[in-house]
Amino acid sequence: MQTLELRQVSKSFGDLQVLKDIRLKVERGEFAAIVGPSGCGKSTALRMFAGLETATEGEVLSGDVKIEGPSPRRMMIFQEHALYPWLTVEQNVGMGLEIANIPKNERLPRINEVLDKVNLTGFNHYFPSQLSGGMRQRVAIARALVMDPEILLLDEPYGALDAMTRLKMQNELIRIWHGTGKTMLLITHDIDEALYLADKVYVMSPRPGQIIRTIRLDSPRPRNRHSQEFVSHRQ
Numbered sequence: 166m167q168t169l170e171l172r173q174v175s176k177s178f179g180d181l182q183v184l185k186d187i188r189l190k191v192e193r194g195e196f197a198a199i200v201g202p203s204g205c206g207k208s209t210a211l212r213m214f215a216g217l218e219t220a221t222e223g224e225v226l227s228g229d230v231k232i233e234g235p236s237p238r239r240m241m242i243f244q245e246h247a248l249y250p251w252l253t254v255e256q257n258v259g260m261g262l263e264i265a266n267i268p269k270n271e272r273l274p275r276i277n278e279v280l281d282k283v284n285l286t287g288f289n290h291y292f293p294s295q296l297s298g299g300m301r302q303r304v305a306i307a308r309a310l311v312m313d314p315e316i317l318l319l320d321e322p323y324g325a326l327d328a329m330t331r332l333k334m335q336n337e338l339i340r341i342w343h344g345t346g347k348t349m350l351l352i353t354h355d356i357d358e359a360l361y362l363a364d365k366v367y368v369m370s371p372r373p374g375q376i377i378r379t380i381r382l383d384s385p386r387p388r389n390r391h392s393q394e395f396v397s398h399r400q
């Protein structure tokens with residue numbers, strides 16, 4: 166059963182057409198990726214799923230329901246992880262729970278559980294400035310996970326990290342995906358990253374973004390999967 170769907174979606178900002186006739190589906194529990202060059206409309210598509218942007222034409226759906234605004238069921242993780250520098254890890258992660266009026270005595274166990282999932286056990290009282298870039302990104306993931314969303318929307322979450330940290334984080338993300346069974350949709354301009362992480366990769370053209378290819382990867386996770394199509398394409 167699909168849980169995210171764009172049905173013939175086009176999007177323009179004034180005269181600028183960003184997305185054209187996009188059709189894509191993400192199944193429940195799947196790890197999907199959208200890859201395409203900078204400016205092709207990837208973030209715009211993801212923001213639609215987060216309920217932060219509307220389509221000019223077509224339908225943006227979760228299951229059979231039109232997405233009309235943000236929901237804690239669909240949490241987005243942004244490229245600049247946007248932690249509050251004056252709040253501790255625990256306070257950053259717990260903020261959504263507070264806003265959602267989760268009783269105080271339930272918050273800490275939930276915060277500790279997700280910090281554990283992202284390998285940050287015991288970092289509750291650190292401030293973002295005391296953490297590495299990779300750790301800050303994991304706090305951002307914990308902040309989304311703590312709301313127990315069905316779907317994680319990841320907007321180039323590793324863009325700002327160095328190559329080694331990036332690889333570690335990619336493996337971390339696979340581990341989280343294995344451990345939680347969440348539906349994941351990641352966007353990236355890096356085809357290798359998309360092929361490494363995802364079950365299904367949608368390839369977009371430059372603006373106006375159109376889906377020009379869908380690649381399904383079905384060999385075992387998590388490593389060394391290759392798409393024949395991709396390999397031959399690169400040679």
Ligand code: ADP
Nearest residue numbers: 178181183201202203204205206207208209210
């Ligand atoms: P990508 O994430 O693939 O790099 P984006 O979705 O961020 O691309 O942007 C696609 C195009 O849409 C860019 O040319 C960008 O400048 C433009 N754009 C994005 N958001 C807006 C907006 N709110 N108003 C006007 N133009 C926008």
Ligand code: MG
Nearest residue numbers: 207208209321
């Ligand atoms: Mg973007």
